[in-house]
Amino acid sequence: QAKKAGGNGYAFYTDALTEDARSYALLENGLRRAVRTDELRLYYQPQIRLGSGELIGLEALIRWEHPELGFLLPGRFIQIAEESGIIAAIGEWALHSACAQARSWLDSGLEFGRVYVNVAHSQIHRGDLHRVTRRILDQTGLPAERLGLEITEGVAMERGTDSIIAELDRLKSDNVGLAIDDFGTGYSSLSRLKQLPVDQLKIDSSFVRDIGGGGRDLDIVRAIITLGHTLDLEVLAEGIETQEQHALLLAEDCRFGQGFLYARPMPPEALSGWLKDWLPAV
Ligand code: C2E
Ligand code: MG
Ligand code: MG
Ligand code: MG
Secondary structure, eight states, X not given: OHHXXXXXXXXXXXXXXXXXXXXXXXXXXXXXXXXXXXOEEEEEEEEEETTTOOEXXXXXXXXXXXXXXXXXXXXXXXXXXXXXXXXXXXXXHHHHHHHHHHXXXXXXXXXXXXXXXXXXXXXXXXXXXXXXXHHHHHHHTOOGGGEEEXXXXXXXXXTTOHHHHHXXXXXXXXXXXXEEXXXXXXXXXXXXXXXXXXXXXXXXXXXXXXXXXTSSHHHHHHXXXXXXXXXXXXXXXXXXXSHHHHHHHHHTTOOEEOSTTTOOOBOGGGHHHHHHHHSOOO
């Protein structure tokens, strides 16, 4: 009996693995096509000044309109894109698409501050991020001070890679904005942070979520805000969903925020409508 049960368990296990491998392969192959077949989209989420509600930036967030699986969020495919190397092409597509979109917003008089694009680990390690970014800015005609790049804390804190700092320095001297994403979830070294030419810390949404819960998260958020301001960095809180979170962050002197309370990520054509409803026309 035991042997039979074990046998069944094993069969079930391999079936599950095969199923996973099959859907992984399906997504991987699909991703190789997706850029060419125009299945990728960028949605844009507003970032605001907490004290006034003014729009100060937009984060470009990738989505995939898969022909069979439907609308996919990056959690389903970005890691696969990284592991298979397809992220280089996707990352370049995202950068180009966001810059072209931002250029057309500028042309239509829409004021959005900077558009921020998420940059994957391997895009920085290739060593050509500055060159690629420069070329795309030239091609699209977007001024560099209208673009920002978000790198995760893990990448920013890697040791022994002065080439990363050199690459970021080149971007910074062109006036491209640099933000550290998901701050607080990695291992930050303060000496490393001091060396990085970044402008902004983005407090990870996991700390914002329970900020009103009476636990330690409010203390952590307060510490990040103090650290950021001490280093002359902008501090932006991610994932703000409630008025209570908004009020607590504002009281702690966090100046910038982003979250469903203000706006969800939206397709580019929805942005001007949101802006009209957001702040009454003067
Ligand atoms: P992220 O850069 O930290 O982006 C923030 C995520 O939080 C987004 O998820 C956004 O939709 C979500 N979010 C915003 N406000 C709220 C809120 O109030 N509540 C909740 N629960 N969530 C909120 P999304 O769009 O699914 O993206 C997930 C991650 O995928 C991003 O995290 C980023 O790491 C990655 N990603 C997105 N687009 C790109 C891209 O073009 N390239 C690369 N390399 N990574 C990307
Ligand atoms: Mg981000
Ligand atoms: Mg983040
Ligand atoms: Mg995040």
